[in-house]
Amino acid sequence: MKKLSVIICLVLFASLSAFAQEEIKWMKFEEAALATQHNPKMILVDVYTDWCGWCKKMDKETFTNPEVIAYVNANFYPVKLHGEKEDRKFTFKGKEYTEASMAKTMRVSSYPNFVIMDVTMENITQLPGYRQPKPFIEGLEGIVKRFTK
Template sequence: MRIKLMLLLGVTFVMFASYTNVAEISQSQVNFYKGSYDDFLREAKKLKKPIMLDFWASWCGPCKKLENETFTNPNLVTYLNANYMIYKVDIDSFDGMSIADRFAVDVYPTLVLLDPKTKYVGRYRGFFPADYLRNELEKNKNQKGKRFVAPKSSTTASL
């Protein structure tokens, strides 16, 4: 009987310890959506959460700095995971280029914000410290979006 009780306590302890580690890990990194862009949009609409699109490239120094410094800040990570659906857009892929064109993104990194209905709210270009970014996101969290209209190019091609 004593062995069964010790075994039960041991299993309970291991399960509790594992649960705690999973919770800590999930709050130490931003939960970027894994999957297609279309699936991401459907999921965000279903959850009725604001959207952040993170446009980045592997060769982009400020993108790496944003990833390593800003997106690892525990306060920002907790805030983002609780309040936003986030999708990383690799602009070196064909899908990423198409999404970047859709939102006229030409500076990296760029964070594009959409409301839960996928309407355009705004954008942030370049690197931002975690505290500044969190304050800005809190200001825009409940803002209603509008249909995005790409700016017209000021230059015309000549042949």
């Protein structure tokens, strides 16, 4: 009976842990712009499209990795930006954009592409292409070390 109680507790704990799994807290572009005004933090913009297989692979494999989730949430305001979406408009620095026009303004020409912005919302660099979890974190760490105090 005691063994059964221990097994039930372990199964229950494992189930709760699975449901409590953290995820990247994706924002819209304008939400990140507002957030960094109140609490300055770098911005990671994931520019993607619906047809991009590598974008889907990033979502499925890299962005579900616990270390990537923790690192991105701790160091960035993460933004999802659809590189071809024309129907949603927002204002940034006094100009109106769609997600597609913002991607063009950021000079994104391939997908997936990760645009890194500093706390003043200026583009620092891009990390184009699919990246596995460890190289993705390493690339972000290098940028954070280079552009923060």
